[in-house]
Amino acid sequence: xxxxxxxxxxxxxxxxxxxxxxxxxxxxxxxxxxxxxxxxxxxxxxxxxxxxxxxxxxxxxxxxxxxxxxxxxxxxxxxxxxxxxxxxxxxxxxxxxxxxxxxxxxxxxxxxxxxxxxxxxxxxxxxxxxxxxxxxxxxxxxxxxxxxxxxxxxxxxxxxxxxxxxxxxxxxxxxxxxxxxxxxxxxxxxxxxxxxxxxxxxxxxxxxxxxxxxxxxxxxxxxxxxxxxxxxxxxxxxxxxxxxxxxxxxxxxxxxxxxxxxxxxxxxxxxxxxxxxxxxxxxxxxxxxxxxxxxxxxxxxxxxxxxxxxxxxxx
Amino acid sequence: xxxxxxxxxxxxxxxxxxxxxxxxxxxxxxxxxxxxxxxxxxxxxxxxxxxxxxxxxxxxxxxxxxxxxxxxx
Numbered sequence: 001x002x003x004x005x006x007x008x009x010x011x012x013x014x015x016x017x018x019x020x021x022x023x024x025x026x027x028x029x030x031x032x033x034x035x036x037x038x039x040x041x042x043x044x045x046x047x048x049x050x051x052x053x054x055x056x057x058x059x060x061x062x063x064x065x066x067x068x069x070x071x072x073x074x075x076x077x078x079x080x081x082x083x084x085x086x087x088x089x090x091x092x093x094x095x096x097x098x099x100x101x102x103x104x105x106x107x108x109x110x111x112x113x114x115x116x117x118x119x120x121x122x123x124x125x126x127x128x129x130x131x132x133x134x135x136x137x138x139x140x141x142x143x144x145x146x147x148x149x150x151x152x153x154x155x156x157x158x159x160x161x162x163x164x165x166x167x168x169x170x171x172x173x174x175x176x177x178x179x180x181x182x183x184x185x186x187x188x189x190x191x192x193x194x195x196x197x198x199x200x201x202x203x204x205x206x207x208x209x210x211x212x213x214x215x216x217x218x219x220x221x222x223x224x225x226x227x228x229x230x231x232x233x234x235x236x237x238x239x240x241x242x243x244x245x246x247x248x249x250x251x252x253x254x255x256x257x258x259x260x261x262x263x264x265x266x267x268x269x270x271x272x273x274x275x276x277x278x279x280x281x282x283x284x285x286x287x288x289x290x291x292x293x294x295x296x297x298x299x300x301x302x303x304x305x306x307x308x309x310x311x312x313x314x315x
Numbered sequence: 316x317x318x319x320x321x322x323x324x325x326x327x328x329x330x331x332x333x334x335x336x337x338x339x340x341x342x343x344x345x346x347x348x349x350x351x352x353x354x355x356x357x358x359x360x361x362x363x364x365x366x367x368x369x370x371x372x373x374x375x376x377x378x379x380x381x382x383x384x385x386x387x388x
Contacts (some may be wrong), residue, residue, distance in 0.1 A: 098349075098371070099369060101370050119350065120350045120353070123350060123353050
């Protein structure tokens with residue numbers, strides 16, 4: 001059994017969060033993760049408040065366990081989204097793509113536990129001061145929008161400057177990764193790519209197949225020149241995007257247009273010519289599709305083995 | 316007085332003792348990204364033992380100085 005203070009804090013069985021992945025993490029996946037003892041998280045991506053309200057209500061109909069919503073702070077509907085979370089009494093909110101300062105007090109006063117995703121120790125410290133329940137220190141090994149630091153240096157540096165629980169994310173795909181995160185000082189983990197291939201995940205089968213087929217060297221970063229790098233699989237789309245990005249005559253507007261809708265195309269249509277298949281570097285660790293419940297049970301077992309095995313080096 | 320202290324913290328942060336700074340200097344112009352801004356504003360807050368709202372409306376050194384002056388008035 002793996003238990004940390006995060007379990008009591010979030011009222012979950014295992015300290016495992018499922019990352020909010022745009023166009024991927026819907027009510028069905030979130031509810032499945034929560035029902036399996038982790039914390040499922042719905043991604044509100046760029047959606048409007050009406051879509052999110054229905055998704056939250058669907059999640060509540062599928063699970064009685066706590067779940068969360070990830071808020072992308074650059075979402076144009078973010079003010080209305082913030083209110084829906086309060087109206088629907090969502091237990092946990094994670095935030096990404098910015099500084100949640102503006103909404104922290106509002107959510108905390110409503111009894112919501114706020115867990116910002118942070119790419120630096122400064123933002124972690126700031127989040128703690130603003131009342132965050134915990135922080136997710138996410139390294140650039142993760143899929144989707146990434147920061148500069150890798151998980152290995154980021155997590156202990158965040159742990160050193162905050163006293164709230166730290167959840168590690170980025171580059172964690174199995175129990176060895178979870179055990180390593182604990183050694184760095186984290187008391188929980190967030191996994192995205194690992195859950196992408198779950199039976200309960202509503203994405204095109206091509207997406208799941210590509211993750212399973214991927215090796216360690218099969219992800220790349222697009223969008224560096226735009227200031228918001230995105231980790232995805234090296235598909236035709238990614239290669240074309242990087243080619244355009246490296247061409248000095250390409251305008252930023254052209255690149256933005258190139259990438260628009262590409263994640264939706266990947267998730268719903270599975271089209272590798274036009275779709276952006278976001279994925280973490282751990283894709284190469286994933287060899288099979290499974291149910292969420294099987295994934296979580298396996299992760300917990302592997303973590304126990306890794307943590308127990310670690311003591312063999314103490315002589 | 317607030318401005319001078321902010322400039323001192325900024326020069327120290329960037330490790331550039333001669334850095335030219337005015338009230339109009341923008342974070343972007345000073346090559347400070349959003350994560351630098353969070354770090355820097357927290358250092359400034361701690362120096363003045365106060366806190367200011369960091370909601371994305373902070374664009375220039377003058378914005379920070381103005382909010383600090385208001386907070387410690």
